Each structure stands twice: as C-alpha cells, then as structure tokens.
C-alpha cells in the first residue's frame with residue numbers, strides 16, 4: 339500500500355520566511371502535478387502547495403472491507419454538495435461529490451482512466467481562434483497528445499490475464515515515465531461479457547484501444563491503479579509522496595483554506611498577488627508572497643469561489659454582494675457543465691448462472707478469500723476491480739437518423755438574434771461576451787456531433803442490471819456563485835441541467851438507442867425484461883417524462899467554470915492559462931476546460947496540468 343513518508347507542513351510558522359517563488363492553491367489532481375513538475379524543473383526555485391484537506395490514505399472505490407457493491411464508506415474526505423433545483427428536471431438538484439484531501443478528487447474518484455476523443459480537443463482549440471489555425475493554438479489533439487502520453491504509465495496485464503479476459507490495448511499511446519499508473523484488473527464479474535456481447539450485437543464496433551484519440555466503440559478502459567498492488571494511483575502519491583523526499587524545494591501546507599488573492603492597492607497589473615490563507619485548525623489568517631506566480635488549482639468550485647472572494651468576477655454580482663470589484667471578469671463561475679443522463683434497467687425472469695457475482699461477497703469464505711487475494715503479490719480477485727473498465731462511446735449519427743436535423747437546430751439556435759432565446763443562466767445578466775462564447779460553443783458542438791466518428795453517448799458497465807445513457811456534450815450551462823451568507827463555505831451551484839430543451843431531445847435519442855441493449859439476442863436469451871424506463875413507456879411523451887423524473891444530473895464530472903476562452907467569448911484564462919487582465923495569476927484545474935470531453939475527467943486533468951507546467955516552465959526558463 340502506498341505510504342506517505344514525508345510530513346507536510348501544518349502551520350505557517352513552518353514555512354520559508356522569505357516567501358516562495360510559486361504558490362499553488364489546492365493540492366488536488368492538477369495542483370500536485372504542476373507542483374511536481376515545477377519543483378523538478380527548477381531545483382533553485384521554491385514551490386508551496388496550500389491544501390484544504392489533510393494527508394489521508396485513499397482506498398480504491400471497492401477496496402476491503404467492502405462487501406456490498408456501490409458501498410462508498412471509508413473513502414478519503416469529500417464535500418457532498420447539492421445544486422439548486424433544476425426546473426427542467428422536475429426541480430431536482432444535482433448531487434455532486436468533490437475530493438477534499440491531498441490528491442483532491444483523484445484520491446476519491448471512480449478510477450476509470452480514459453482520454454477524450456481527438457475531436458473534443460480540436461474543438462477546444464477552434465474556440466480560441468477565428469482564423470481556423472487550430473494547430474497554432476496548441477490545445478488541439480496533436481497539441482495535448484504528448485501530455486496525455488507523458489502523464490501516465492500503462493502496464494499491460496500478464497498474457498494469461500489478457501487471454502482469459504480478452505483485454506486488448508496499444509502500449510505505444512502511453513509514455514510510461516510518470517508514476518501515475520494505469521492498468522487492467524485481473525478480474526471481471528460473471529455477467530460482464532453478457533452486456534459487452536449485447537453491445538456488439540447492436541452493431542457497435544469492437545475497439546482495440548480507445549486512448550488513441552479515436553474513441554468510438556466498445557472499449558476496455560484502464561483503471562488508475564498500480565499494476566501489482568492494485569491500489570489506487572493518484573496525485574497524492576505519484577506527484578507528492580513518491581517525489582517529495584528528494585525535493586527540498588517542494589512544500590505542502592495542509593489544513594489551510596485559500597480565502598482570496600490580494601493585489602496591493604487593487605493594482606491588478608502589479609502581480610503576482612498575495613495569497614490570503616486561513617488555518618482550519620486555529621482560524622489564523624496569513625498572507626503569503628509568491629515571487630513568480632500564484633497558480634489556482636482549487637477545482638471547478640474552489641477556484642471561482644477564490645476569485646469571486648477576491649473581487650475578480652462578474653462586476654454586477656460582486657457589487658450586489660458588497661465585494662469591491664478588483665477586476666470585472668464575467669466568465670468566473672459561468673459555463674458550468676457536467677455529464678448527465680437517465681438509466682436503462684432490466685431484470686432477469688430467472689437468475690442466469692453468472693459466476694462469480696457480487697452476491698458471493700455475502701459468503702464469508704468468499705469474502706475472506708477475496709481480501710487475501712487483494713493482499714497477495716500480485717493482487718488478484720474481485721477487489722482489484724474498481725468501478726468499471728468497459729464502456730461504449732457512440733456517435734449521434736449511429737444513434738438517430740434525425741441527427742442532421744438536430745444539428746441544424748443547434749446551428750439555428752446559435753444564430754438566433756434575440757439573446758433571451760439562448761436559454762442562458764439569468765446569472766449571466768445578459769453579458770454579451772458570455773452570449774458570444776455560448777454561440778461559438780453551440781457551433782463547435784454542432785460541427786463535432788455531425789462528425790460520424792465523434793461520440794455523443796457513453797455507457798459503462800461492470801456488473802448488475804442497469805446502464806446509464808450519459809450525454810457527453812450537453813448544451814445547457816450552469817453557474818457557480820459565492821454563498822453570500824457564508825462566503826467561506828462551498829459556493830452555490832446552479833446546474834440548470836436540461837435548461838436547453840435540445841438536451842432533452844438528445845437524452846431521448848440516447849435513451850431509445852440504449853434500451854436496445856435489453857433487446858439484444860444475448861440478454862433476451864438470458865430472459866432479460868426491461869423495467870426502466872419499462873416496456874409500458876413507448877411514446878416520446880412518456881420517455882421525456884421519465885427523463886425529467888430520473889436523470890442523474892452529475893456523473894461527478896463538473897468542469898469549465900474558469901474557461902480557457904478569449905475575453906470576447908466570456909473566457910477567464912487565455913491559452914497560456916493566465917487569468918485575463920491580471921498579472922501573476924493562472925488557473926490549471928478542470929475549470930479551464932472550455933467544454934466537456936468525451937471522457938471521465940481525470941486523465942484530461944493530468945494532461946492539462948502537464949501542459950500547464952510546461953508552459954510555466956518555458957516562460958520562467960526564459961527568465
């Protein structure tokens with residue numbers, strides 16, 4: 339099991355008295371990646387990470403002593419947040435978890451470790467420029483691929499495991515130099531292959547490797563765990579405890595909240611700002627100085643909260659909140675997106691003879707053996723399987739014959755003359771730059787979803803009798819705003835899921851497509867009967883009602899609230915990840931994504947952070 343051999347700092351009196359060169363707010367997935375790279379590249383510069391949480395052991399999602407599938411007890415610390423009600427989804431709110439320990443969300447996530455499709459990142463780049471020179475921007479697939487490779491070490495399974503479980507991969511798309519591990523579990527539950535087979539029978543292609551940028555088909559996805567011990571591999575180990583012993587220039591201060599950044603006399607051009615922090619142990623506030631830069635990595639909700647507390651954000655909102663406007667930046671806390679979708683569930687008329695199954699864990703002999711197998715070297719057995727490592731990614735053109743009509747509707751929406759018709763959050767307060775950015779995103783999404791190789795739907799499977807129809811590219815946008823009565827608490831999330839009615843249409847097409855899984859010969863042969871949405875629900879009206887009642891609004895992939903977009907498109911950071919219009923301040927977390935990728939987010943966060951580190955290193959190497 340990973341060990342943290344090096345003590346973090348717990349009190350400001352333990353910090354360097356002459357300040358640091360770089361200070362990073364948030365010791366999560368992105369923050370520790372950047373800290374590792376900067377401390378490696380600049381032995382003579384000092385790096386401090388300030389983290390809200392503490393050093394904790396971070397078990398995998400399904401590590402002993404769990405005996406029930408889906409049990410999340412014993413995970414490292416997390417915030418459990420609820421958004422405001424989403425009126426389009428029967429006023430239900432999104433339930434969102436956020437990591438709150440060293441390693442951030444990588445210490446508590448589902449360990450599904452996939453990259454997006456090349457078209458996702460090409461769209462990111464297209465949004466930065468109006469001249470079609472996506473390669474010059476550097477955030478397209480070819481610009482980020484190097485960092486995907488660099489950010490992870492993939493170890494293929496032993497050949498016996500590969501043969502037994504039919505695993506396929508292409509090792510050449512991984513760099514294998516960084517101690518963030520990706521590997522395949524040497525175990526699957528007995529029902530796993532039935533659903534994979536059903537998907538193949540639906541005509542979904544079998545993909546050998548889905549990390550190449552071509553993400554379409556039935557894919558095997560690695561898990562972020564060590565190939566031998568099968569323990570969680572995450573930034574708290576790979577980018578902190580594994581490296582910090584040899585780096586006297588890399589400090590971590592835990593149990594401190596970054597409250598705001600402060601520009602002396604409000605002069606935002608005289609950067610970098612001071613970083614104001616507060617001890618979560620004794621409440622003491624202190625100001626820290628960074629000679630080179632302050633880097634915000636407090637996550638999709640933490641970073642906009644820091645900026646808004648600092649007076650950097652939408653001016654009208656800040657004025658109403660009685661916060662002095664230091665810099666008007668409408669995009670701070672705008673553009674919130676997440677993966678969402680309803681489920682398809684079935685039952686078997688009589689239990690098929692699948693073996694092994696999670697119910698076996700109820701047998702003390704099986705469970706004891708499973709725990710022993712997990713502690714063996716190499717680890718084997720059920721505990722080596724995290725949340726899932728199979729999923730499908732399906733383009734819209736394979737899902738519905740109406741896809742070009744739908745794309746035309748998205749393009750028409752982008753071109754409506756009345757901004758009120760754009761379904762934008764009231765919190766945008768009719769800001770023209772945010773509306774322009776949203777129109778550009780709609781056009782980029784219409785182009786992408788028209789592409790017969792760009793996925794629109796994801797569905798993952800491990801075991802059980804349900805699959806989710808996950809909408810990869812929502813059109814609805816939400817917001818993050820400071821909680822004015824308790825500004826140091828987590829901010830107010832307004833998910834506004836399905837506020838753009840076309841998202842409901844996309845959900846409907848996805849749901850109709852995914853329910854074919856239950857009708858596929860393999861599941862029919864096993865006696866599967868659909869129970870959700872249920873065979874009684876056949877009309878579009880019934881299915882839309884089901885979508886509005888049951889859609890899961892967060893698959894724990896919030897993003898995009900400090901978006902990398904030009905100022906004229908409501909952006910918060912530029913392509914060098916500097917916050918627009920202020921000096922000495924960057925953002926490097928999942929907030930900088932302009933739009934969601936066709937993937938769970940951690941692999942992209944690592945790649946973005948690796949690229950961010952390179953940008954910062956190049957800048958400071960030039961002096």
Ligand SMILES: Cc1cc2nc3c(=O)[nH]c(=O)nc-3n(C[C@H](O)[C@H](O)[C@H](O)COP(=O)(O)OP(=O)(O)OC[C@H]3O[C@@H](n4cnc5c(N)ncnc54)[C@H](O)[C@@H]3O)c2cc1C
Pocket residue numbers: 363364365366367368369388389390391435436437438439440441442443444446447448449450451452594595596597635636637638640641644725893894895896927928929938939940941943
């Ligand atoms: C339950 C769950 C399941 C997920 N499942 C998967 C999955 O299976 N696969 C996948 O790829 N992705 C998954 N994700 C998403 C992925 O893990 C995150 O998108 C990614 O880790 C975010 O990285 P980040 O650096 O942006 O933020 P984080 O890793 O969350 O880091 C932010 C850090 O900042 C700290 N912080 C916040 N505010 C402050 C403050 N004011 N001062 C100091 N510190 C602060 C936090 O404590 C945290 O450590 C999941 C996420 C969750 C929560």
